[in-house]
Amino acid sequence: MIQDAGWSRRPASMTRPLSNDLRERVVGAVLAGESCRSAASRFGVAVSSAVKWSQRYRQTGSVAPRKMGGHRKRVLDAHRDFIIERINAIPHLTLHGLKDELGARGIKVSHHAVWLFLRREGLRFKKNSSRPGAGTRRRRPQTAALAIGAGPDRSTAAGLHR
Structure with a gap:
């Protein structure tokens, strides 16, 4: 035991x-x-x-527990119009950039609070022509310097192995 x-x-x-x-x-x-x-x-x-x-x-004078849980007031709901205006005006605006602009107006929020607000509103930061995102390396065209020297003859002639 x-x-x-x-x-x-x-x-x-x-x-x-x-x-x-x-x-x-x-x-x-x-x-x-x-x-x-x-x-x-x-x-x-x-x-x-x-x-x-x-x-x-x-x-x-009491030992009773305090209230647990509850609902927190959403800080950014009052600034919805400003946020949507900024996103429409600057399509490449980042979450941190939006947080900084809100901070300049005296609204102290976290990056996560901004993200949650945008998610609740159905606003997304999609990759599109005005907001180019990171692509895969396979889809990128080769640069001219790489395309000139690329070929099977060059690697074997220099004694390099893949």
Whole structure:
């Protein structure tokens, strides 16, 4: 039989807050004079949880968890017209360039936020004639310097092998 060396087996991530009853018992033990570390050990919770619950109780008078999740307001929705105008005016505008232009207007956003906004709006940076993209090497025509010296005679004559 293999011993566990004192480590408790807990799930890697918690999907919801622990019960208020457990929180109240841990905070009650701390208020009664027990240390956060010993109260956490006795009730089988992390020391950081006991500390945070005690701090929350001292600040708010409640051990109840704060609201989880929610919906974040989309910052760029208010600037939709400006963004579309800039994309239409400068077809080769990059995401970073658009982010920099928004920053110049005082709108602090990340590159990812700009990308998500454009994706939600259905705007794409497609490769087309006004916005040339990287092609494959096989499709590019050879330069004149390479085309002149290319041939089977030259490589064998110089003693080069492929």
